[in-house]
Amino acid sequence: MRDQFGRSIEYLRISVTDRCNFRCQYCMPLEGLPWLPKADILRYEEIADIVAQLAPLGLRRLRITGGEPTIRPELPRLVRLLRDIPGIEDIALSTNGVKLPQMAGALADAGLHRVNISADSLRPERVAAIARRDLGFALHTAALAAEQAGLGPIKVNVVVMRGINDDELGDFAALTREHPWHVRFIELMPVGELRDLTWEHVVPSDEILARLSAVDALLPDATPVQGNGPAAYYRYAGAPGSVGVITPMTHTYCEKCNRVRLTADGRLRTCLFGEHEVPLRDALRRGEPLAPLFTRALAEKPREHALLQLRVGGLRALSEVGG
Template structure:
């Protein structure tokens, strides 16, 4: 069992397989050149798998593959199958922008993937293009449909940004309601890599927009394993809001993150990290596990997005950690 210094049990490993992305979203990496870390700097799938196996043996029950955009790394379905074949009841999930799903959804499902989170920030083509700095909407919608057709369980993630897609919240909600997808609205997490001047909507502002059409929704008792607070409409449909600006985002945190270059990250907000790269590449797996436990021992109690200070901005690059 993996326990941090505040007694929180960690059973969820998020693994970034690449920092590359084919979008340049305003809340993530709008100014980053289209470049990539040399392949030799990345942990191979085989080395990532060594660590994942050891982590599962230590109590990890959920593995989520992230990026960057993870589908940009070739052979991802083979990597997923490696994990599935080792423990086929593991909660195996993927986060993606959906652009490459039309051609990959079936392979991912066949490899053992169970669930998929897909970013959908707008159903307006011009707004979606403004957000991602690329004409993406038709292909993303095709990818969402393909994932549904092959039987993957779908969650939709939407990050409302003021003056960009804040008018699209209800339309995204209605789309998910009609399709039967879970939708989560995520408060923008201020970071130095986002577009200058980008401002997100907080939970109260998101709820105020939804209440214009659905005034009688109610809060659902919180599932402590989820980062989202869920709400239920009168017809029973539920939507979630992820609120990093509240401390309860952290109180039940069960996540640890591994980057494609082998850094273990204890908290999404902070720069703190330790590398397992040398240990796993040289088959010193016990050492890698000890590094994992040391990282957890030093994990902070909470992030600092809750600090009421406009200068309090994370320097973490989310495209390296998968959010």
Template sequence: MNDRGLTDPFGRKIEYVRVSVTDRCDLRCFYCMPEGFRDFEVPEHWLTFDEVERVMAAFGRLGTRRVRLTGGEPLVRHGLPELAARLNALPGIDDLSLSTNAVRLAKHADALAAGGVERINVSLDTLRPEVFKRVTGGKLEKVLDGLMAAKRAGFDPIKINMVVMGGINDNEVGDMVDFCIEHGFTLRFIETMPMGDTGREANEGHYVNLQEVRRDLEQRFDLIPGVMPGGGPARYAQVAGTDIRIGFITPISQHFCDTCNRVRLSVDGTIHTCLGNEHSLALRPRLRDGCSDAELEEAILEAIALKPERHEFNERPEKIMRFMSMTGG
């Protein structure tokens, strides 16, 4: 293994890969994927589980420690617990997690835990069924069932990701804190990001600065400095008198580019080095042309060398034309 790890041109160690196993989803969150969208990657272009395992083995040899399975919605990909077990067994990979909307989690929670997934993040923007229907087109009860199954399966931590949107769910922030205190969940608030037409529309019409949300929460809860293990970008506070931590993910109001430690592998085998830029490198053609392990590692190093210093959401929001589901959440 390369003990130095992967380091980008700006001295940041890249130890975290978010692996998208599908660009498809069983919900239609309006800020992520427009209703009626059908321009999905064809299955023939998806990386097979063998190819995903091979790519992540190469990342592991180069020093990557953390892997998160994402989508789209990863649980729509048949056999995901099998892939989890294969990745969990790779040398060097010691942190395997999952991002999900939890619609199918009740069915798969035990198998995922057995496969080595230890931590999960669940997208949940509201506790009101009618608002959930408006935002996602789905049924809230399925998500809540999935969350309770995750508790029983022993995932720790279980993190709730809430995209705060003005005029939609910004009046539920306190209720979500109470819900997470009740169930022992970690809560992370996220600002909308202007990715693609849907993201820009959500950002322009519903963007909420999380600095304001934090100030409002401080009027109701006693927040003290908090930390949370993991590879993500959230800045945490803790609710005094509890073990509950609240994270703030602020790509717009307070970007975290200087500490970015991650890249994304899309379902078609493309390494995306930044959500807010188009720097990328396609691995699938090389894999299917029979590249050696050494050539694969060299391609990964080539991709890391493309990683920009920072995103351009603020300066050039029109630049990013892809949807979040295409890149990997």
């Protein structure tokens, strides 16, 4: 599976819900969004059917996202359905981690391989302020539950916001000296209606690495970290974990894009911040083959996003497409 620019596409991010139990400042408006009607959302069997039709074309890697995927009932059942599809080699989950202590074991038993945990602060009161919900989240509790269930490598995603949480860079990096966790610092993406956060809040990755290197020397990590994303990794000497940066604002990586996204209501989105989408749900429900639609979608996948021009493909919030 290659798009019109020769990029190999083997990775599908699957949003299973547009809802979330958080209202993170950079991801969803405080009042939420107009939720999708239940009838419009793909059933688990329909998601598995889509993946089963795309796997023979070269689809190999999946990530389950939301909204917050763990609030959708019976999520391990979907994992089992996906696990049993020939050709699928890797199933990951992106989560805010709130429900991991209760769900990590069941997800691992169902066939989930690994997790990414979003954690924008290590301070409980600041977690609640950024998420605009106080659900008692603690990164250590969530990550240790995932670790004990065998869901690894464990990645921690931190959206860095100047004046809000950038004073915790060193605290997050210190975790990698104590645990085999991979902390990735993500440049803030001002999106859609969430304009309370602007370019002034973006902390460039070069600045992040400079600040971390001032604490101790960071070395390029020669050990590949399993995954599908664009992070560049570094490591403190002797640390079991690593530090990564993801740079959508200062060093775009569109030329290496290997992914497409399936929205909760069955639209194949070929670029996170692009306008291009191909509806799959209605064709699927009519019993039509999806391979021609997918082939067309790849032929129309854009070369790059327009985020730097603040054009975000009609998105009101990142929660609509799972990031």
